[in-house]
Amino acid sequence: MILKGKAWKFGDDISTDLIAPGRYFHLRSNLPELAKHVLEDADQKFASKMNKGDFVVGGNNFGLGSSREHAPTIIKLAGVSAVLAKSFARIFFRNAINVGLPVLICETDKIDQEDALEVDLAKGTIKNLVKGIELKFSPLPQVMITILNDGGLAAHIQKHGDFKLE
Amino acid sequence: MGKTMAEKIIGQHAGQEVRAGDIVVAKVDVCLTQDGTGPLAVRQLQKIGLEKAAQPDRTVLFLDHASPSPRKELSNDHMTLREFAHKTGAVLSDIGDGVCHQVINETYVRPGDILIGADSHTCTGGALGAFATGMGSTDVAIGIALGKTWLRVPETFKVAVNGKFPKGVFAKDLILHLIGLIGADGATYKALEFVGETITQMPMSERLTLSNMAVEAGAKAGLIASDETTKRFLEANGRGEDFRVIEPDPDAEYERIIELDAAKLVPTVSFPHTVDNTRSIDQAKGVKIDQVFIGTCTNGRLEDLKVAAEILRGKKRHHQTRLIVVPASRQVYLDALEMGYITVFVQAGAAMMAPGCGPCVGVHQGILGDGEACLATQNRNFKGRMGNPEAFIYLGSPATAAATALEGKIADPREYF
Ligand code: SF4
Secondary structure, eight states: OOOEEEEOOOSSOOOOOOOOOOGGGGGGGHHHHHHHTTTTTTTTHHHHHOOOEEEEEESSSSOOSSSOTTTHHHHHTTTTTTTEEOOOOOHHHHHHHHTTTOOOOOOGGGGOOOOEEETTTTEEEETTTTTTTEOOOOOOHHHHHHHHHHSSSSHHHHSSSSOOOO | OOOOOHHHHHHHHHHHHHOOOOEEEOOOOOEETTTTHHHHHHHHHHTTTTOOOSSSSGGEEOOOOSOOOOHHHHHHHHHHHHHHHHHHOOOETTTTTHHHHHHHHHHHHTTTTTTESSSGGGGGGGGGGGGEEEOOOHHHEEEHHHHHEEEEEEEEEEEESSSOOOTTTTTTHHHHHHHHHHOOOTTTTEEEEEEEEHHTTTTTTHHHHHHHGGGGGGGGGEEEOHHHHHHHHHHHOOGGGGGGOOOTTTTBBEEEEEEEEEEGGEEEOTTTTTTEEEEEHHHTTTOOOOOEOOHHHHHOOOHHHHHHHHHHTOOOOTOOEEEEEOOOOOHHHHHHHHHTTHHHHHTTTTEEOOSSGGGSSSSSOOOTTTTOEEEEEESSSTTTTTTOTSSEEEEOOOOHHHHHHHHHHHHOOGGGG
16 A cells, blocks of 8 residues: 655654643543644644645654553544654554554654655555655564554454454 | 563463564453543444453453543543443442552452553553553453453563662662663563562562553563562452462573662652653752642552651641642552541641542643643653643652652652651
């Protein structure tokens, strides 16, 4: 699958508190409403600036902190096609796959704000169309590819009735 | 080649020999969710027609984050969890019972268990010698319904701590120091194993503080071998029969070994807005503080309240610094009442809250104003954590918190011992 969109840059240590702030705790069962506040404490205007298909581009340890699955869920719901970062916190990474949001580990220093990107999920490449360069991202472990291809963990279990990870 | 605790426990639950790096499906013994993550877990199960609990009596749904509920949306979320408990037979831990990680370890977790929880600090259970790890709502939902999960067996860092803590220095200072040393992503995807004489001599309350914060270094679990202390803790909670020995093999393979000398530690404070932004008390002293919060799954236990009460006894909080105290569980609350600590807090000018998460996650009960600073005994100080991205959160031990409440600025607790 080829994903196309613009890059929105964030720094290191983007916590789930910055992505889905605690003060909106009461919106957790109203995800479309919560998604309007996605990443608000990292960049107040992000939700209004971005377009469907765009990318969130982070630095190190993206998604650290709380286990709230609402964080990757609202990133996806806002229309972000993938998150690119140098590294991810463990629970966020697993949650993202479970909710069907591609999370790609790559060298993000070569991507600037609003650069146009083209991601080939199958080939593992990211083209920076503004800079004319191609980056590679680390392949996901097979279990995660299986879950992602099934449309997330709930869909995987629904389809197979059990874990079918080989 | 011997095995780490993670390899032993996961192997026993997967029914096969495992090594770090292996990916397996493993049986889970205990599942927990809370009111922030549980409703989504329930909806996921409803969506795929799998609304059941494989082991209802070891599936616990906590109402602790917004407890009692401060608004109708959250009351409705509580209803979702109440109904799920009713339908499936799962256990409901209601408002006022306490923070999930305190109650689950008092009541359910056994050495050698696998505990998965839809809360990142589920790793607290490592203190009892369980492989306890935090996951998201969907992972835990599936764990609840099927009684199993998939796991990658983590590599382990051995954290060897020797020496005796100086007066006024606690496990909280040790773990903040460690996180400052290796960084907030220093142990991402790894398990930590805490060993050494400092750990074997450490009471369970302090061990729970250590394991609780393993995730703040990115770790998947923070394990401590079970021993006499574990046994006494289980006995004190009326379940001595749950004890069993689980420990690493002497020739287990570690990815990294970190050695620390407890005798050289000083009271340590994390500065805004990351946990690994640590300073020694000498560098931290003097920062003006508007609110002190003593409580949470990190430091809301009886022993924590005792240390704070001893510093506050017969004194009053600084007139410009408010003080909030939240016991971690109903049992802690009862014990603290009996010991007279609650009287000390109330007389010192504290606002007491019902057991639960209190202001930790920014939902209610102590949200900070713009530009205000809080010294809290919790585990996280991310921007916005306590409900206001314009506020500043400092983390420290209960002793540091109590001393700070008296002086109105970050204070050195060693002067109170
Ligand atoms: S006390 Fe704080 S860190 Fe602990 S479970 Fe509650 S919100 Fe999470």
